[in-house]
Amino acid sequence: xxxxxxxxxxxxxxxxxxxxxxxxxxxxxxxxxxxxxxxxxxxxxxxxxxxxxxxxxxxxxxxxxxxxxxxxxxxxxxxxxxxxxxxxxxxxxxxxxxxxxxxxxxxxxxxxxxxxxxxxxxxxxxxxxxxxxxxxxxxxxxxxxxxxxxxxxxxxxxxxxxxxxxxxxxxxxxxxxxxxxxxxxxxxxxxxxxxxxxxxxxxxxxxxxxxxxxxxxxxxxxxxxxxxxxxxxxxxxxxxxxxxxxxxxxxxxxxxxxxxxxxxxxxxxxxxxxxxxxxxxxxxxxxxxxxxxxxxxxxxxxxxxxxxxxxxxxxxxxxxxxxxxxxxxxxxxxxxxxxxxxxxxxxxxxxxxxxxxxxxxxxxxxxxxxxxxxxxxxxxxxxxxxxxxxxxxxxxxxxxxxxxxxxxxxxxxxxxxxxxxxxxxxxxxxxxxxxxxxxxxxxxxxxxxxxxxxxxxxxxxxxxxxxxxxxxxxxxxxxxxxx
Ligand code: TXE
Numbered sequence: 001x002x003x004x005x006x007x008x009x010x011x012x013x014x015x016x017x018x019x020x021x022x023x024x025x026x027x028x029x030x031x032x033x034x035x036x037x038x039x040x041x042x043x044x045x046x047x048x049x050x051x052x053x054x055x056x057x058x059x060x061x062x063x064x065x066x067x068x069x070x071x072x073x074x075x076x077x078x079x080x081x082x083x084x085x086x087x088x089x090x091x092x093x094x095x096x097x098x099x100x101x102x103x104x105x106x107x108x109x110x111x112x113x114x115x116x117x118x119x120x121x122x123x124x125x126x127x128x129x130x131x132x133x134x135x136x137x138x139x140x141x142x143x144x145x146x147x148x149x150x151x152x153x154x155x156x157x158x159x160x161x162x163x164x165x166x167x168x169x170x171x172x173x174x175x176x177x178x179x180x181x182x183x184x185x186x187x188x189x190x191x192x193x194x195x196x197x198x199x200x201x202x203x204x205x206x207x208x209x210x211x212x213x214x215x216x217x218x219x220x221x222x223x224x225x226x227x228x229x230x231x232x233x234x235x236x237x238x239x240x241x242x243x244x245x246x247x248x249x250x251x252x253x254x255x256x257x258x259x260x261x262x263x264x265x266x267x268x269x270x271x272x273x274x275x276x277x278x279x280x281x282x283x284x285x286x287x288x289x290x291x292x293x294x295x296x297x298x299x300x301x302x303x304x305x306x307x308x309x310x311x312x313x314x315x316x317x318x319x320x321x322x323x324x325x326x327x328x329x330x331x332x333x334x335x336x337x338x339x340x341x342x343x344x345x346x347x348x349x350x351x352x353x354x355x356x357x358x359x360x361x362x363x364x365x366x367x368x369x370x371x372x373x374x375x376x377x378x379x380x381x382x383x384x385x386x387x388x389x390x391x392x393x394x395x396x397x398x399x400x401x402x403x404x405x406x407x408x409x410x411x412x413x414x415x416x417x418x419x420x421x422x423x424x425x426x427x428x429x430x431x432x433x434x435x436x437x438x439x440x441x442x443x444x445x446x447x448x449x450x451x452x453x454x455x456x457x458x459x460x461x462x463x464x465x466x467x468x469x470x471x472x473x474x475x476x477x478x479x480x481x482x483x
Contacts, residue, residue, distance in 0.1 A: 001085070001088050001089065001092070003026070003028075003035040003036045003089065003092050003182060004035075004036040004037070005036060005038065005182060005185045006185075008021070008024075008038035008039045008040075008181075008205045009041060009049070009202070009203060009204045009205060010189065010201075010202060011045070011048050011049045011199075011202045011203075011204070012048070012052035012056075012198045012199045012202070013192050013197070013198025013199065014198070015185075016045065016048065017039070018039060018041070018042050018044065018045050019039050020039070020042055021039035021040040021042045021045065021205070021206070022039065022040040022206075022207070023037060023039055023040075024037065024038045024039065024178050024181060024205060024206075024207075025037055026092075026093070026180075026181060026182060027327065028092050028095065028359070029095025029323070029324040029326050029327060029359055029360045030095050030314070030315050030323065030324050030358075030359045030361075031358050031359045032328070032358050032359050035092055036181075036182060038181045038182075038205045039205065040178070040205055040206040040207060040210050041175075041204040041205055041210045041214075043213065045204055046204060046210065046214055046217075049173045049202040049204050049214075050144065050173065050214070050217055050219050050220070052198065052199035052202060053144045053171040053172065053173050053200070053202055054143075054144050054171070054219050055199055056171050056197055056198060056199025056200045057141065057143055057144055057169075057170060057171040057199075057200070059197070060166075060169055060170075060171065060197060060200055061140070061141040061169035061170070063169070064121065065120035065121040065122070065123050065167070065169075066120065066121035068117075068120045068166060068167060068169065069116070069117040069119070069121050069167060070117070070195075071117070071166075071191070071194050071195045071196050072114070072116060072117030072120065072163055072167060072191075072194075073113065073114055073117035074194035074195060075110075075113050075117075075190050075191045075193075075194035075196070076111070076113035076114035076117060077110075078190045078194055079106050079107075079109055079110040079113065079190055080106075080107070080110050082106070082190070083102060083106050083107060083110075084102070086105070086106035086183070086186060087101040087102040087105060087106055088101075088316065089182055089183055089186060090105045090106065090154065090155050090183055091315050091316060091323075092182065093154050093181075093183050094151065094154065094180055094278075094323075094326055095279075095315055095323045095324045095325070095326055095359070095360070096278050096279070096315065096323050097315040097316075097317075097320040097321060097323045098315060098317070098318055098320070099319070099320060099321055100277065100278065100321075100323075102318075105153065105154075105155045105156055105183075106155050108155075108156045108159070108160075108440075108442070109155045109156050109158065109159030109160075109163075109187065110159070111441070111442040112156075112159040112160050112162075112163040112164075112442050112458070113159055113162075113163045114442075115163070115442040115443065115458075116163040116164045116166070116167035116442075116462075117167065119167060119460065119463065120167040120168075123139050123167070123168060123463055124139060125137035125138045125139050125469065128471075132476050132477060133473065133474060133476050133477070134474050135471050135473050135474065136471070136472050136474070137469050137470065137471050137472070138470045138471075138472065139168075139463075139467045139468075140169070140467060140468055140469075140470055141168050141169035141170045141466075141467060141468075142168070142170055142221040142222045142245060142466060142468055143170060143171075143221035143222070144170065144171050144172070144173065144221050144222075145165045145170045145171070145172040145173070145220070145221065145222040145223070145224060145466065146173050146174075146175070146214050146215050146222070146223045146224070147162065147165070147172055147173070147174040147224050147225075148174075148175050148211050148214075148215070148224070148225045148226070148227065148235065149161070149174065149175065149176045149177050149180075149184065149226055149227075150177050150226045150227045150228075150283075151179035151180040151281075151326050151327075152278060152281045152282060152283070152326070153226075153278075154176055154177065154180040154181075154182070154183035155183040155184070155186070155187060157176075157226050158174055158176065158183060158184040158187040158203075159187060160457050160458065161174060161226075161247075162174060162187065162191070162201055164462040164463060164465070164466045165222075165224075165466050166191075166196070166200060166201065167463075167466070168463060168466040168467040169467075170221075170222070170466060171199060171200040171201070172200070172201055172202070173204060173214060173220075174187075174188075174201070174202070174203050174204075175203075175204050175205070175206055175210060175211050175214060176203065176205065177227075178206065178207045179327055181205050184203045185203050187201070188201050188202070188203045208231070212234070212235075212238060215235060215238050215239060216238050216241065216242070218242055220242075220244065221244060221245070222244060222245040222246070222247075222465075222466065223235060223239045223244055223245075223246050223247075224246070224247040224248075224249075224455075224457075224465075225246070225247070225248055225249065225250075226249040226283070227249075227250065228250065228251050228380075229250045229251050229380075229406075229451050229452075232248045232250040232451075232453070235248070236248060236454070245465065245468075246454055246455065247447075247453075247454065247456075247457065247465050248448075248453040248454040248455065249283065249446075249447060249448070249453050250283070250408070250448060250451065250452050250453045251283055251380040251382070251406060251451075251452065252283050252284055252285065252380060252407075252408030252409060252448065252452050253288060253377075253378065253379065253380050253404050253405075253406045254274075254284060254285060254286045254287065254288070254406070254408055254409040254410055254411070255286060255288045255289075255290060255400075255401035255402075255410050255411070255427075255429075256270060256271065256274050256286030256288070256289045256410070256411045256412075256413070256437060257391075257397045257398075257401055257410075257411070257412045257414075257423060258270075258289065258290065258291045258292065258295060258299060258412075258414075259292050259397075259412070259413065259414040259416070259419070260292040260293075260294040260295045261414055261415045262295065262413035262415065263413070263415070264295065264298050264299060264302055265302070266413065266435060266436075267295075267299060267413040268299060268302045268303050268306055270286070270411060270413055270433075270435075270436060270437040270438075271286070271289055271299075271386060271437075272303075272306065272307075273436075273437050273438045274286035274287070274289075274437040274438050275287060275289075275364075275384065275385070275386040276307070276310065276322065276364050276384050276386075277438065278323075279322065279323050279324065279325055279326075279362070279364075279383065280364075280381070280382065280383045280384035280385060281326060281330070281382050281383065282438065283408055283452075284408050284409035284431060284440070284446075285409075285438070286409065286410070286411050286437055286438070287380075287381060287386060287387060288370075288377055288387055288389060288401070288404075289387065289389065290389050290390075290391045290397050290400065290401060291388055291389070291390060291391070292390075292391055292392070292397070293390050293391070293392055296388070296390055299388070300366070300368060300388060303366060303386075304349060304350055307350065307366065310322040310364055312355065312357075312361065312363070322364065322384075324359045324360045324361045324362070325360040325361070325362055325383060325384075326360070327360060328360050330360070330383065331354075331360045331361075331362050331383070333381075333382070333383070334362060334381055334382065334383030334384075334385060335352070335362070337375065337376055337379070337381045337383070337385060338352040338376075340374075340375045340376060341367050341370070341374065341375070341376040341385075341387070344374045344375060344376070345369075345371075345374070346367040346368070346369055346370045346371075346374055346376060346387070347367065347368045347369045348365065348366075348367055349367065349368050350363075350364075350365065350366050351363040351364045351365035351366060351384070351385075352365035352385065362383065362384060363384075364384040364385075365384060365385045366386050366388065367385065367386065367387045367388065368388045369388075369390075370387040370388060371389065372389065372400055372403060374387075378404070380406070394419060394422075394423070397423075398423060398426045398427070401427060402427065402428045404450075405450060405451045406448070406450055406451050406452045407428045407429045407430060407448050407449030407450035407451070407452045408429060408430060408431060408447075408448035408449075408452035408453065409429050409430070409431040409432065409433070409438075409448075410423075410424075410429040410431075410432045410433070411432065411433035411437045412424065412432075412433070412434055412435075413435055414435070420434040420435070421434070428449055428450060429448070429449055429452075430445070430446070430447045430448045430449045430452065430453070430456070431445075431446055431447065431448070440458070441458075442458045442459070443458070444458060444459055445457075445458060445459040445461040445462075446458045446459075
């Protein structure tokens with residue numbers, strides 16, 4: 001596959017190049033080879049993107065929702081038709097195995113386009129009767145949105161932000177992570193092929209400074225970020241300067257609580273999905289696995305056994321089930337956490353080593369005997385490392401699960417129905433699971449409490465975050481005035 005894009009940026013319906021920006025090599029994580037080069041947006045490129053998004057938005061916002069939606073749904077169909085090629089590109093961009101990308105990335109992006117495409121015609125205001133006079137509300141677009149993406153789900157994030165923004169009548173400028181710049185360009189291309197007018201979905205490349213320049217422009221009406229908490233603080237503060245709306249999808253240190261009465265096989269599957277899918281590089285991962293003491297032995301034994309079945313190999317081979325870390329830098333961060341875990345007294349049961357291969361590989365790691373105060377139990381690792389903590393009572397498990405600055409996700413495995421619901425009611429997290437983990441269907445709200453974020457993506461809830469309400473008061477009688 002030719003992984004070199006036509007040009008670095010996609011602006012006003014066309015690829016645009018400006019090689020005077022900082023060079024960004026695109027590295028295939030499985031081998032460490034450079035597979036493409038793009039250039040960070042210069043101020044002139046950012047200006048072009050904002051000007052075109054601003055100009056195109058007005059007419060788009062006035063179209064009936066069903067017309068906007070039809071284009072999004074057509075784009076969803078094209079994405080599904082091209083799932084194979086898009087999945088291969090996602091694998092090159094991120095290193096995630098094709099066995100994952102072929103079912104979780106372009107497919108999830110297409111789901112978002114289809115769902116919000118369908119919803120676009122149903123975005124309405126309401127009528128408020130005042131016994132004569134009345135008010136009606138109009139749900140209007142915000143204007144020009146800026147989307148800033150992380151590197152773990154480049155296609156999905158480009159669609160999860162783009163689809164609701166466009167459905168609501170906005171335009172969007174999306175800046176992918178500098179680590180994975182390729183996939184969003186394909187999303188832009190497909191949207192335009194589906195009939196999206198020029199200027200409504202633009203992609204510009206760059207690092208933090210380019211992101212910062214984009215979001216601080218006064219013509220940007222909304223900022224949506226997926227990234228780390230430190231970046232979230234900066235982006236939120238920058239948006240606050242102009243009193244702009246934000247959606248923040250940030251990090252997590254989510255708890256997964258497994259009670260003695262849980263089905264061992266399903267609970268272990270939950271641990272695997274919540275810690276080793278995408279080599280552990282998922283914000284909602286359940287990285288603090290609290291296991292009730294009576295089931296600890298069974299869970300650890302079965303988890304260790306099943307991890308040995310992870311197939312590390314060429315990510316493009318459909319039999320490979322475990323890929324490399326996204327970058328050399330990310331692998332070093334994760335190795336640093338593993339060293340800290342050992343130094344602070346946790347038991348490294350297995351993994352955490354570099355196999356003898358090129359690229360950024362790291363074997364999946366299990367830590368047992370982890371305590372709440374250890375660094376690996378407090379900070380987001382963002383790699384294939386699970387921490388197993390022991391507990392005795394439900395009350396204790398819930399209190400310890402919530403003892404974190406984060407609140408993105410939480411899960412519980414138990415066969416006690418009422419306890420499961422009690423736990424979910426008690427979790428301080430935006431996305432919770434009973435007897436499963438880490439599924440994120442477009443129909444359900446996704447997002448975090450506490451430091452994990454603001455706002456929700458997906459579902460009808462996202463409409464609130466990409467539109468605004470105007471009320472129209474209608475006087476039906478004479479106007480009374482005091483003098
Ligand atoms: O994310 P960053 P990075 C976590 C994970 C990982 C760490 C670093 O713990 O180890 O973040 O990853 C852009 N104004 N997550 O460096 O730095 C930046 O260019 C505007 C969790 O990739 O947060 C990129 O496009 N934009 C996360 C995006 O912000 C700025 C997924 C995210 O970068 C900016 C990925 C600025 N001042 C990593 N500074 C999750 N929750 O899913 C940076 N950017």
